Amino acid sequence: MTDADAPLLQVKHLFVKFFTRRGTVHAVRDVSFDIARGETLGLVGESGSGKSVTAQALMGLIDLPGRITGGDVRWHGQSLLEGDGSLLRRVRGQEIAMVFQDPMTSLNPLFTVGTQIGEVLRRHRKMTRAAARTRVIELLDLVGLSNPGQRVDQYPHELSGGMRQRVLIAMALACEPQLLIADEPTTALDVTIQAQILELIADLQQRLGLAVLMITHDLGVVAGLCDRVAVMYSGKIVELATADDLFHRPAHPYSAGLLRSTPRLDVVIPRLVSIEGSPPDLVSPPVGCAFAERCHLATEECRESMPGLHFQDDGRKVACWRPFEAEGPAPVTAGEGGR
């Protein structure tokens, strides 16, 4: 029984902790967001902010010493976390699929591309060996690999990084998922190959009506691909806005700082404006706003009490006691230099 009106995916007040020797790592702290059918949501933030752990939690992939300690994940309105886990097992890999950063570690070096993707189809779709092979060749063609009839019999090490990432995307698409979670899918690739993969994801999304959760630390990747963007800092979402709103008028001082410290290909500025300091240790996160220590707008209030993620007049959500006060990115005056 699914709720037709419910968003495709709802994440509600999610908490994830890792119980390590060093202490409890509060990796994800009260994260909530929705993804609509066919929508692309970007999840950006620096290293250690909790992006991958959030994605893993959605897929039920948090292993010891970690545990989901609160909140819920709903798929078509139904909880993936409650119950005996049978819904999660059915959904994972079929209706929700995932692509990771490093294509080599997620492929088994001992089996051909065809065997690995075919295995997914045979397990989930109960296809025969011959039918699976035909479908694999179609999928490899769909993701733009040349000579799919030949590639199907190759081993991962015989392919380049870009080709391996295409194979992983083909594998993720094998069961026609409704949501693709892509965790830094292009970070390990060269720019020209990154452009190919991003083009592929945008194209598949259009053709298949796929929803995408795009995890990246590259603001440029988000700008071209995403409808909405969630900015994470120290395990929390600090701003959730449409891409246009976020980039043109960031409301959270951290979002503003990120944009200002990112050099742009098309704008020349004499000096980058950096955010001094570094993120707090998540074993003992501060009681107040986690960004306060690095924020030049911070007041006593910011250090003492944590701002909730609240709606603003323009419909975005921001967790800040002084939203819209930070200076945004330098105004763009130059034309597009790079062509």
Add this chain to the structure above:
Amino acid sequence: MSEADTLVRLDGVTVTFDVGRDGFWGRHPKQLRAVDDVSFTIGRGETLGLVGESGSGKSTIGRALLRRTPVASGTITFDGQDITHVRGEPLRRLRRHMQLVFQDPYASLNPRMTVAELVSEPLRVHGMADSVEGARPVVSALLERCGLPADAADRYPHAFSGGQRQRVGIARALALEPAFIVADEPVSALDVSIRAQVVNLLQDLQRERNLTYLFIAHDLSVVRHISHRIAILYCGKLVELGPTADIYDRTKHPYTTALLSSVPIPDPPLQRSRTRIVLAGEVPNPVDPPPGCRFQTRCPMAEARCREQAPPLEEKAPGHWAACWLS
């Protein structure tokens, strides 16, 4: 640029690696031309950005310049002196003046040494300090200049964040007061907010000490920001070289054009409306490069001549060089 203003000069430098054997009973050693006939100069106090995709030969050029990799042919000149074949004690003395900052601050620092030991090591090796204690004042000044806390000296690398470790790497490279630094992807492993701190530090140090940088990176936005001139490599060949603004605004090589159009711009309406040139295919294997221009297999403009004859690097406009038959 007059000869006196030139600090580093490469003339027709080729670096090859033996990679296995080929043919009947392996009679033909297979060679990979990682760097093929590359020439450029770097002026005193200048930053030359070196850009190219993975495997294009960037690090190999940096290592050849620092005399850490032998060259097959060509000459390397440093401060007016031919250093291509310098060895022994003269090479050791030369090393004082040229230093390397690595990409990976994790892998490049010995985890068992304290920061004071790490930063003073070059001084001790070159006989400019007799002990870690003796080097303390210099080390403290360097750490402070690189933005590290005063108590950093007695801590181990693991106690620092990535950005701080990179600061330690920079302090260590500066210890001998070098004139020239090869920075091989020094900020690639860092987060955006930290990357800006380190880029600013490198720029400030350059101004204060008139440092000369070869700045290797694959992020064209950072390279544009930091470089005075830019060299673009493709598969071991220099395809374009010129002042930064010219490379971006008056591009002369179709590979550079494609590279620039692949870099996403953090501005949604602009990024959505850009005409992007998405190159088909992959960089050719340098063991077995295609005939003619190495870019012809992916070039949207390639003609018959491009497939037969490699274009020479020519000065297409003052100070702006490109290797393309069509520009």
